[in-house]
Amino acid sequence: MKRSLTSVATAAALLIAGTHGVLAAEQISVLHWWTSGGESKAIRVLKDDMSKQGYEWKDFAIAGGAGAAAMTALKTQVISGNAPSAAQIKGPLIQDWAEQGSLVTIDQSATDWKAHTPARIDSSVKAGGHYVAAPFSVHRINWLWINKADLDKVGGKPPTTWPEFFALADKFRAAGITPVAHGGQPWQDMTIWETVVLSQGADFYRKALVDLDQKTLTSPQMVQVFETVQKIRTYFDKGYHGRDWNLATAMVISGSGGMQFMGDWAKGEFANANKKADVDYICAAAPGTSNAYTYTADTFVFYQQNGKKDATPGQLALAKTIMSVDFQQQFSLYKGSIPVRLDVPMDKFDSCAKKSRADEQATIQSGGFLPSLAFGELQSPVTAGAITDVVTNFMNSNEDPKEGVRKLAAAAKVK
Structure with a gap:
């Protein structure tokens, strides 16, 4: 009996000690x-x-x-x-x-x-x-998300070039669908701009955004980047200013928006809405970027x-x-x-994830695996901030692309 009481007392002491440990948890x-x-x-x-x-x-x-x-x-x-x-x-x-x-x-x-x-x-x-x-x-980062029902409705296919992209955007617009769901916040503007830079090739991206090479930053190719971004902007809806990214994704989920440029955290929103890849939506590398991977x-x-x-x-x-x-x-x-x-x-x-893993490994080998400027993987906050200001000001004005390039080159020198 004494042994039993001792065992009970010991167990109680351990329970109290355990409870105290939980209460004192870090x-x-x-x-x-x-x-x-x-x-x-x-x-x-x-x-x-x-x-x-x-x-x-x-x-x-x-x-x-x-x-x-x-x-x-x-x-x-x-x-x-x-x-x-x-x-x-x-x-x-x-x-x-x-x-x-x-x-x-x-x-x-x-x-x-x-x-x-x-x-x-x-x-x-x-x-x-x-x-x-x-x-x-x-x-x-360089994904393009497309509502599959919208795509089927207009008889389109995932675009691999900018001419194909704009042709699809025109089809969406004609069908009463917002072609590009976007949120007018600086980091979302940078997501599109950076992706268009990447579409000029991994070497161009590296020279422009990793090396901040002035010759590349002021090249005719960079003028083309700004011209392309300027044209993409014409496919936003009127309410895009200040919209959160997940609300833009919700437009693609619902079908009111046809496409969105966004990193693959957007897929988490599709999953949360019980949508499935290849059934409800398409994930495709943004036009011209299938051989590169910004991360x-x-x-x-x-x-x-x-x-x-x-x-x-x-x-x-x-x-x-x-x-x-x-x-x-x-x-x-x-x-x-x-x-x-x-x-x-x-x-x-x-x-989508399996493609991401395969492309990650392929681009690591090819040299196309590149850190994202838009998401803080490149440059100091001061330099990145100066470039972001140039891009978002351009996307919210009627500035000439050549003037945007001039300001970009100056921003790259800000330290």
Whole structure:
């Protein structure tokens, strides 16, 4: 009897200790801008995985497709000494935060990352040879999304050249369909402009946007880019100004819009609406870009907590979870991306994702796998911002393409 009572007492003590441990669980605060339907489902997978491990998730979700508002909020939090455990950061900004001494290293969680990650992305999440960020997924930017019923209605096919694109746009317009669903926000304007730059060839894109070569930036080809963008704009509807990207995607989902230029997070919205690739919508490389792949990688960086230079157990667990095979698969299935890990099975993914993976691997080999300027993978925020201002001002005015090119060349010199 005494032994039984002792066992009961011990079990009770363990239960109390376990309960106390849960109550004292480390809080993981995360700042991001994943707020649309598909994005919310994707981030919820991570939240649930961390909760199962005993961590308390504190969500700082700030709406805005390109993260401008989130970056402003992040700076305020860091300056005030309340940096989040992790934040959605990418590209050169990762290095900027590392140089400021704000980040912690997560090497302990990254023992197998290099072997399973595209080299360009692997190097981008390191600073000083150490991992300071965890990559989730790869998004292809240069997609064109088409409502299949609309396409069938007008007897069209996915365009592979700009003349074919404009011919299809004319058919949509004649059928009472908005040819191009677009949201007039700077980052969405940049998405179209950057894609048209890419249509001039991977080498042209590299010289223009990676090297910022003045000869290329002022070339007749760049004038053609601005002329093409100017013509695309004539196929928007009157209400495009300020429209959020997911509302433009909703137009294509409903059939009121025929096409949209957008990265493959748009596919998360189609999935959230129970739409299927090749049945309800078509995913095609934008005209002239089938042999190239502009990308952005979703990444979280990890900030020092309470002045401590080492990562907390929760931060290390978060990094390890993000790069686990199971999480990578489930996250991308919801978000529309492809896993950054190259060893994640693709059998559960749709034809768009499988094409994205195949094109990713092909362009890595050919040199056509290129970081996106529009999505923060290229250039400093100052330079990228100056170029964005030129592009969005051009798309919202009647400016001459040659004047747009002149301003572009000047903006590329802003540091």
